[in-house]
Amino acid sequence: QFYTPYTLVELILNDKLPIKDETNHNVKILDPACGSGIFLVESYKRLIRRWKNKNPKKIITFKELNDILVANIFGIEIDPLAIKVTAFSLYLALVEHLNPKKLWIDKTNKFPYLIDNPKDASIKGKEGKNLWCRDTIGEVNPDDFEKVNLVVGNPPFGTKKLSKSIMDYCVKYNFGKEMVLPFLHKSVDFCPDGNIALIFNAKVLTNTEKPFQNFRKWLLNENYVEKVYNLSIFRKIPKNFGGQLFTSAVGPICIAYFQKNPPQKTSDTIEYWAPKTYVKSNLIDGVLIDSTDIKFLPRIECQLPDTKIWKIAMWGNIADFHLISKLSKIHSNVKSFIKERKMSFGVGLQPLNKSTIKPIVDNDISNLKFIRPERISKYFTPDTSFSDINSAIKDKETIAEYLKYYKKNNIFDLPQINVFRRLGKKEVYKGPMLLVKEGFKDNEFCASLVNTSVAYNSTVLGIHSEQLEDLRILSSMLNSKLAAYYLLMISSSWGIERERIKPNEVYTLPLQFSEPDFKDLVSLHEQIEDTININPLIIRDANNEKNIEKIILRSFHLSQRDICLIEDFLCQSIDIFYKKEKSIAFHRVSADENMIYAKMLHQELNDFYSEANHKVNITVYDVQRHDPLNLVVLHFCNTEKSIDVKPTNELSSLLKELDKYSIQEKGKNLYVQK
Structure with a gap:
């Protein structure tokens, strides 16, 4: 069970079940994974407030409180203990509005039976109809359940330890194997004519795999999505910033507001909240979202299952979207360049870990030097940065696995390791090669030419070619500001969960240059290599790097406005992400x-x-x-x-x-x- 903080509950209910000037207290509400019942309890309290708005001169009675509860509050939860907590919390909410003296005197006041759990013999013959102790996805037929006006909640999400019912449901509809997707999909069957507001994993919006595209196609084309709140950035808010939104989890979350049928008045846009950071204000105690982080995205674009707009709109605006779209249409990219030049490519090795089933023994790789990702420099890395193959094992879990495999008690007693969890293509360890790191350092992407053979781990993409000129061209492009801008904007993970760029994203980076540009880039790259070889302590050549940047920007025929967008993103937005309120953007x-x-x-x-x-x-x-x-x-x-x-x-x-x-x-x- 994960506790849903009151902040998120109130945010959703303020949108979908407001109190001020509202008098309709007959709104049927369902939480399909109600846990300990915070959404249902707060919804019940709001319906009582609405009754009081309608009857300002009357005192609400036990019967009226009972009727509002039984007629309108519904929940489904697989955990029998959690659903008992929900029932008890609802009883407490009911009691809050009664005169305590009268409560004990009037013996006719009896709490309604709320729970229906076929496995609980203690309530046999006294089952309620409001709180079902069931597996929502595998055991509840929506046709057997009363149709509701509003579905709210925080269903479980994640891609590990999926139940059989979740797996079967995802397979049936060809959705990504993510726990939350069946809850969103099934919610429309419980609420065919009402509104739905559910919390879900933000990665669902950006995952590029086909099954996740299938889900987005259903959500945005077969339903009417009113708005989406992408609150990924809040996953690690310090407690002195108004408290973490999720104190027991740091997963990136979104809230989807949608309904099966479109309203009478529709909009061509979808409201999209995508805060870049959280800012303190001396006027309020809490988290402040800037209005520039609230966008209105074209619905027709959002309905495309492979659109990048959800990610781009987190960090940029519509002009950024158009620039990325223009760049994406360029025919040549890293992947096509690699294939045309018949280069070898692939990620590096993985050392043994607990999940290793069949260890791979390889003495060729064992005899290679190894380079750790943090030792890879931009543009060029000399072999003085290499170490022995045993430097591939670093964390405690990996060390323990190797000590167990070789039957040693101390890491210093280990032989030169020759066994691995995976190796990938062995030809990608052959020099010369280009090494591309998945992570970012100092707000920059990093690709590096290496002249000799070396092993590296799976957080590094290696590209081998005997043609040094081709590797220098790729290095120039991948180290550019344009590459950082493009890759961070389209990355499905960076800024959402893990700050990394996946190889399949690197392959999409567009390439465009003339023959003179090709020769100039190669020449400038060679000068950078010479500078580092002459003095290894000099790891950057600012003047030649600047000239490379100029050529790349010119080769893509970018306007001054385009260049401003790139500079703004790299100097301001990324700085906000890493430095938060101390960013230069707030100067x-x-x-x-x-x-x-x-x-x-x-x-x-x-x-x-x-x-x-x-x-x-x-x-x-x-x-x-x-x-x-x-x-x-x-x-x-x-x-x-x-x-x-x-x-x-x-x-x-x-x-x-x-x-x-x-x-x-x-x-x-x-x-x-x-």
Whole structure:
């Protein structure tokens, strides 16, 4: 059982079961995996509040409390202990609204039987109809269950230890083998004409495997999705930041709001929350979401099962989506380049671990040197960074497996290891080669040319070719800012769960260069290698790296706006991800930066109105360090003027006052900056 924090419960119920000015207290609510019942208890309390809104001068009676509960609150839970906790919590919620003296005097007040559990002999003949102790996916036929108006909850999710009923369901509908998917899919059968708001694993939105695409196709094409909250970034919020959203788990979560049939008034967009970070404010105690992280995505694009928009919109905007789409349409990419050049490629070895079934003995690999991922440098790594093959074993579990295999008591007594869990293609350990790390260091992607044969582990992708020029071209491209931008934007894992780039994502990176560019890139790469070979202590050649960047940006014919998008993402968004509230993105805007922004805005707007009689003039303010908001004033007039810059003396107090009104509470400790 995982406890669902009140913040998320309130966020969902504020959206789907609001209290203010609401009087309808006959709303049938189901939690298909109710656990200890927090969603049902809070829903019940809200229905009572609605009854009181409708009857402000009346005192609610036991019968009315009983009727609201029995008629509207439903749950299914496989754990018999958890469902008893749910029933008890609902009884306590009922009692809260009674006069304690009258409660004990009136002997006719009896709690309703709520639980139906065929395996519990103690309630035989007294079964209720509200709380079913069953396997929702394998044992409950929705046709046997009362249809509800609202489904809410936090179903279990994960890809390990799946029950047979979950596996069978996923296979039947050709969905990804993820625990939560059957709950989302089956919810529409319980609620064919109502609303659904369920928490699920954020990876479901970005997983590129076909079965997960099948699920997204069903969700977004056979239902009407109103909005999606992607709260992945909150998985590790410190407790002094208003508390973790999930105190017992750090999985990335989303909330999907959808319904089987479209409403009378539909929208061409889907509201999408995708916060980049969490920010402290001296005005509130909790997590503050910036309004720029709330997007409205084109529904028609979201309905494509292979779209990248869910990930791109986490870190960029619609302009980033169009740029990534344009780059993705380039015919040549890393994969096609590798195949055309007949290169060998594959990830490295895996040492023994507990899951090893058939150890692989190989003396050829055993005799190779080994390079650890952290020793791989950008562009070029000399063989002085190599170590012996035994450096492949590092963590306690791996060491224990090798000590057991070789029957030794101490790691220093181990021979040169010659047994592994997996090896992959042996030809990819042959030099010369390009080594590509899956992780990021200092906000940069890393690919490195290595001249001699060496072994490496499975977190590294190796590409072997006898043609050094081809490897240098790939290295130049993979180490570029454009590569970092593209790969981080499309990665299904980075920024969601694990900060890594998978090989199948690296293969999609577009390549585009002319013959002169090819020769120039090779030459610059050779100069970097010479610099490092002459002085191994110099691991970077800033001048030649800068020239490589210029050639790559030029070869893709990127506009100044495109380059700005790339720079903004790499310098601001990634910095926000790693440094959070200490990021440069939260530093004061300088007067020069304000002016640059104003000039771009001035040009864009006046170009837009070029065929009309309107002119747009702009005033910017020299904001100071403690000003909470920036301000740009647009003047629509007939005569175009230069940009005006004014001090903020007269506005500082007003900006602080406006800041108070720009914050909207969405749930306990969760706010949105309008």
